[in-house]
Amino acid sequence: MLIIVAEKASVARAIKEIIEKRGVKAVVLGLRGHVLDSDLEEKFRDWWKVDPAKILELREFKTVIRDSKMYRELVRYFSNNYVEELVIATDNDPEGELIGWEVYTIFRRYNGFARITRMRFNAITQEDIWKAWQEREEGLNMNWVWKSAFRRDFDLATGAAFTRLLTLSTRKRGYRGLISWGSCQIPTLNYIVEREEEIMNFKPKPYWIISVKLETPFGEVFEARSEKIMDYGKAREIFEEVKNVKEAYVVDYRETVEVVRRPKPLRTDELLRDLNKILGISTSKILRIAEELYSRGYISYPRTDTNQWSTSFNFHETALIALNGLKLSLKISIDRPKPLNGSKNDGAHPPIYPTKPYIKDDSVEWSVWEYVARRFLANVYGNDAEIIKQRALIRIGRLDLKTSGSIFKKTGFFEIFPYFKPELKSIPILSSKQVLRVLDVRLLEEKTKPPDRLTESELLKLMERDHIGTDATRADYPDIIVERGYAKRVKKKVKPTKLGMFLIKCLREVSPRLVSPETRRMVEEYMEKISAGSLSYEKALDTCLQIYHKLYSELASRIDVVADSLIKSIEEGGD
DNA sequence: GCAAGGTC
Known part of the structure; x- marks a missing residue:
């Protein structure tokens, strides 16, 4: 008998399917995270009876059973005399190694001789799992355990x-x-x-600004402002000097193009941060909803710190799922994925992506799924957006005024992923030395604000x-x-x-x-x-x-x- | 009645 132990049920299922297809027979068990834990000795139980300082003098801790149902199940399997090999297939990270060690120690109590090996895979894919199976290592990485x-x-x-x-x-x-x-x-x-x-x-500080309403020869009206003036007397003096000036001119006008990159593959942190901004609900609640969607098969594993795709990822199939659930059709071909990869890889999980279409309803679950699906499409099929930034320097009398605006050149991925699409305001297109009519000059008092x-x-x-x-x-x-x-x-x-x-x-x-x-x-x-x-x-x-x-x-x-x-x-x- | 780390 061969026993494989994974960190969670979903991974256990995947391993079983992949190796059985290739003729390997094994019992594959899925844990629910840690089985054992550290705790203080019995004599520390009553808080009043022992000086807490003594806890910091301890160098050894008691091992306790954390998940007793799982512990009993492991014991039941491990007590079987015919176990020839135990394969540890927990996540390939230090915490997974420790979970593996917990299983290792439980196993050794019942079986002193059988071989214990370790499967290491960085993605739940046919290739990775099968390779990890064939190349399983002897024992665990004890440096990771410690x-x-x-x-x-x-x-x-x-x-x-x-x-x-x-x-x-x-x-x-x-x-x-x-x-x-x-x-x-x-x-x-x-x-x-x-x-x-x-x-x-925070102590609010007053400051003054001279605001000028201007008009181009084409009748376009816009506002330009001076820099902050911290001294009222000086502000008043400048204001008196320019308040009756009727013409201003453009010293400089330039446009630059800013590229807004499409979003990277989705990690947990970004899922939580973005949805907290979008929906205004707590991050713990968002994670619970994501967990629920995962356990019902709608999204991939939601706890990941990876933002790059493995080379074997099936973009086509995932795109169909996303489009299906969103009831959308893309103009571009889904046969040409061009994902923007990030640089993070936790070595255990892929980025978060949709795995089954969710039928739209009024629930928060839908909002979370929709975000995951749109994010996937934006990352894999979206184009970077381009924004034209306009900047103008205008002179009225001896005073310099500045103004800026922006306008989309290409909306790109914002079409599919509109959540943080900026509201842009443009200014008229100007040219150097252009003369402008002054419609109004004002002296404004404002205050610095606390964060x-x-x-x-x-x-x-x-x-x-x-x-x-x-x-x-x-x-x-x-x-x-x-x-x-x-x-x-x-x-x-x-x-x-x-x-x-x-x-x-x-x-x-x-x-x-x-x-x-x-x-x-x-x-x-x-x-x-x-x-x-x-x-x-x-x-x-x-x-x-x-x-x-x-x-x-x-x-x-x-x-x-x-x-x-x-x-x-x-x-x-x-x- | 403790922590932080897994997972559900």
């Missing part, structure tokens, strides 16, 4: 220790909620708090930039910080609560690295070293936990002041 285990255990130890310290200190003062700290949730909150502080500290609060879309972009979370987890964090009472959603934007603001403030005073992306950066740096084989899991964990043990001690030494301040912010916020 790399992921380090991340898991570091996050557990630091998260548990800091969360317990903060929670217990506020519980002593009557708070009943949870004050959590985590390497991803806190930096996410920090972006929101930093923005709020920027808004609060807006962040949308979830902008928040995800910052997280991606700083490597906070992964494609599969980033959407969770806005929900987590709202659930903890650190932030609220107000008019499609995220606003920190008083508690959120004070928590960041207190942590930042201990050390900026407790709130910045620095924790994540450090974890990645050490993960890379483990992955390269230049550092052991033990050494990496020891070094990093020592650093966070020091930071913990500093926070613990002033926890009474911190807790008082947090309690006060909770009462003041009334949230």
Whole structure:
């Protein structure tokens, strides 16, 4: 008997079909992600009975069963005496390697001798899967296993220790909620708090602009403006000088063509960001809908960080599916795919594309499917758009005025993917030295404005930039910080609560690295070293936990002041 | 009652 284990049911099905077609008989099992996990020992169970600092002194963690139903199923198969070989076919990434190791260790308890091999495929295609089957490797890449285990255990130890310290200190003062700290949730909150502080500290500055209404010899009317003038006296002086001038002339007029590239193949992050902008619903909800569409067969796997197509991708078939669901016909031939590829490849999943036509209805599901289908067509069959940018420099008296406009030269892919099609406004076509009639001169007072609060879309972009979370987890964090009472959603934007603001403030005073992306950066740096084989899991964990043990001690030494301040912010916020 | 990472 031969057993193949994949990370999820859909991959298990694909493997079974592909190898059976070529005469290989095997039991193919699909997991649901991790089967095992790390946890703290029993004696840490009661939060009040053990100093959280002790968690940061641990160097070993207990292995617990995470998915007991799956665990039992694995045991049932592995106990069979006739298993000759176990094939690990989890995703070809470090987290997949760790999931594979979980299966490996379970298997070895029941079968000490059978061969254990690893299939590595980077796409769920006939070629890749069959090649991975024929060229399966002996055993696992242990550097990848330890790399992921380090991340898991570091996050557990630091998260548990800091969360317990903060929670217990506020519980002593009557708070009943949870004050959590985590390497991803806190930096996410920090972006929101930093923005709020920027808004609060913003001092609007007045400035003045001279606005002139002009007319060309052909009777076209448009407006041109001076630069910002920060001093009122000076603005007034210039205004007096030009307010009665009747003619202006064009110093320079030029047109340039700007190319707007068609969209790249769809990754999770862009799906979430774009649909948050388009539909205004939360990123976690969008991911849930995408997951639902995937499990019902309408779209491919929705958690991917790949934006390039494999050479064997069937564009023709996918195009028919997209066109069918959208009830569209393309003018150009779908036999000539010309996708614009990006540079990202997670080594485990293709970009997101439609796999079955969705019958249009009023649901959000349709809106998500429609976006995926249009994005595919725009990427593979769309043309880059071209915009003519117009820029003019005009002089009235001694004052320079500027104006600009734009107009589509080619609308290109926006025809099929209209979501972010810009509203363009053109100005008349001018020529140098042309004389213009002045219709009106005005002195306008305006004020500099503070930045807006962040949308979830902008928040995800910052997280991606700083490597906070992964494609599969980033959407969770806005929900987590709202659930903890650190932030609220107000008019499609995220606003920190008083508690959120004070928590960041207190942590930042201990050390900026407790709130910045620095924790994540450090974890990645050490993960890379483990992955390269230049550092052991033990050494990496020891070094990093020592650093966070020091930071913990500093926070613990002033926890009474911190807790008082947090309690006060909770009462003041009334949230 | 902890984290973040998988998946459903």
